[in-house]
Amino acid sequence: MNRNMYSILICIFFLLIRTVSGFEIIWKLEFDEWAHMGIIHNGIAYNQWTGGSLTAVDLKTGQLLKSIDNVADATAPFIVGNKIYSFNGYNRIYEIDLDTFKITRQINISDANYTENIPYDPETGYCFVRRAVTSDYKGCLSAVRISDGQIIWTFPEAGMTGGFDGHQAPIVVGDSVYIFVCNAYWQYGNLFMRINKFNGTEIWRAQLNPSPSRGGYNNPIYDEDHDVFYVSESWNNESSNVYAIRRSDGQILWTHNFTTNRSIESTLSYHDNIVYVPLHNFDRQNGFYAALNSNDGSLIWETTGFFNEDGWSATAVCDKYLYRVTHGTGDRVIVQDRITGDLVWASTINAVACCTNPVQSEGIVVLGSERYLIGLKAGTGQAVDSGFHGKYATGFNPGAIEWGTTTPGITVISPNGGEIWTVGETRTVQWTSQGSVGNVNIDLSTDGGTNWTNLVSNTLNDGSQTVTVPNTPSSTCRIRVREPDGTPSDTSDNNFTISTTPPPPGITVIYPNGGETWTVGETRTVQWTSQGSVGNVNIDLSTDGGTNWTNLVSN
Incomplete structure (x- = not known):
């Protein structure tokens, strides 16, 4: 064989093509409350329930490990070190010991507004809370130091004209906290703003629609692949917009408008150059779900909701599928093809579905309903872990949950x-x-x-x-x-x-090297190392254990 042309012999022992397989509800935890926002940490699902409870549940088995009453509402908790912090929905964050599940401290925050996430930033030690601090409900954002509960700064400062409305969760990225505001200062309509996380000063603002929209739960999300945010606004059943906004300077890169009966009331999702949009119908009829090209905002597909779902629920995502509960009149967990939008699997849950944003880890998606917390075994797709609402599954929101300071x-x-x-x-x-x-x-x-x-x-x-x-x-x-x-x-x-002597030429295949599953039509990367004098290579495929070979790539 010519030294400048080596053929890499790749044996694929199992080439398995599966369209739908493996989906299964593996556990259901019944609780006399609505299962709401949660996180996954070290194999445990922590969820708030709308009756005030916080629970810790084994991710693999669904066994209830611990619970505490009267500390929660519907906001995802966050963990710092060995403490979990739970917001009660209006004026207090409870610090709870992870081992004993006992309250160790209360952080009082007057006039705090409900959001689905309270971001925590390990660099500053601050969490960022939306508040309404005056009798006329001027909205603002405050940085609260977790160590002692002190409010470090508030934006806008006292005395500034107007404020802003909304319940959309802030996002922490780098040196800034980013926030969507509606009815900004009572004159600017909707804005997306970048605020210095250290001192609360405004860095830039992106002007969205000048007509104030609903202050709902359509949280903005961050796409680290392209360093942009996807921000949405809506006007009940009239229309809604999705924007791509560049992080560095706030420039709007594209806008996509949805028309009648398509209101965005929940968090977007992002994975692999696609933005997934839940489109709610306030008439409680079928809503819609859509997929947008993240590069230009063009519509890839739009489907009508399944089983009369009204389009409120956010979705979890893996490399093949979308996972959610059917909010509204439906009572199902469903799986949707993320590329085509087709329904591929569904199962009844015998309870009214809730708008809990799903989280996932270790191939298990955790979803909520009227009285059940549900563990769903994901299908054959490659898992995209999202241990908290706001990362990949329901958009990427770094800072939504931070597991304390990671040991360097x-x-x-x-x-x-x-x-x-x-x-x-x-x-x-x-x-x-x-x-x-x-x-x-x-x-x-x-x-x-x-x-x-x-x-x-x-x-x-x-x-x-x-x-x-x-x-x-x-x-x-x-x-x-x-x-x-x-x-x-x-x-x-x-x-x-x-x-001092060059080694003999040689090639070692790193991937695939046995046990992998590849699907027809997808793109995969072959990896190898070489030593000595090795030139260009061929890549060949065998489907019979190495007896016969077909060339895939030459030279």
């Missing part, structure tokens, strides 16, 4: 043992990080980790860095990636080799 950490990916590097060649060091990790140093040991020599100093923590292999041949080499002060750090798990 670094993990070296490559080289991690067994590789052969040649003196003078260019190689790439790869790593991952979690928590707050700044720039990093990359060091080399040629004696198994006893002594270290710096290769790169203070490079950007972006997960990869090319290095020139030094003239230090050894079979006991390791790489270390660390912050300049030494913590956190990680080293290769095993030794690799630096050689």
Whole structure:
């Protein structure tokens, strides 16, 4: 075989094509209240119930682990460290110990407005609460320090003319908090605003429709893929709009208008360049659901609600399906094809469906109804975890829930043992990080980790860095990636080799490597590594365990 043309032999032992399979309600927890907003954390679903209860439920079994009364309403709780914070809907946040499920503190916030999320920001230690602070119900946003319950700033400040209405949840991204407001200052109609999270000053505002819309629960969402927000507004059954707004400067990139009987009353969803829009019908007749191209706002599909659902419920999403309960007259959990909008599965729940926004983790979608919390086993699609309302499943809202301060950490990916590097060649060091990790140093040991020599100093923590292999041949080499002060750090798990002689040419298939399931028509990425002198490659496919081969990609 020519050294410049190597054929990669890929054995796919199981190529399984399934259209609908695996959907199943695996548990139902009955409670004498309406199941409302929730989160998932460490295999436990925490939900507020409209009668005032907060529950902790095992995600896999549905077993009720803990509950506490009179601390909740319908706002998703958030967790910081070993405490969970539950808003009672009007003036108080309860701090509750996760282990004992006992109240440890009360944070009083006068005139707080209900929202489906209260964002928490770990950098400042603030949560951001919508309030109505005067007798004429001037709306505002306040930053509340969780550690002591102090209000750090309020926007707009006291004495400013007017305020703003609405119950849409704020979003924290980077150095700012973003908020949709209607009837802004009683003169500007609807605005989407960027506010400095540290001091409460306005950075920019995007003018939406000048006619004030409903102050409903159509929360804006953030798309980290394109660094834009999707913001919606509606006027009962008259019409509604969806906007794409650039985060850096507030420029409106596109607008999509929906007409009669299509009001947006719940959170949008986003996944893989598609924005999913619930369209409510106030006449309690069939609502609609729509999919928009996130690049230009064009309509991909629109379907009438199934089983007389009125289009209020938000959806969870995986790479194939949408999941929701049929709000209104329906009593079902349904699964919808996210590409075509077709109904693919449904099951009755024997209770009036609620507008609870679904959350999902570990292949289980958690939904709510009149008296049940429901665990639905997702289908064959690749899971898109959304441990809280506001991430992927019902839009991406970073800061809606923050699991306290993540312990900073670094993990070296490559080289991690067994590789052969040649003196003078260019190689790439790869790593991952979690928590707050700044720039990093990359060091080399040629004696198994006893002594270290710096290769790169203070490079950007972006997960990869090319290095020139030094003239230090050894079979006991390791790489270390660390912050300049030494913590956190990680080293290769095993030794690799630096050689003066190039290794023989070779190729190793990384993915697929056995056990994967690919579906006809989808796009997949083949991954491999090489050593020695390897030129362009062919990629071949076998469907009989390696006996016969068909070329997929040449040269």
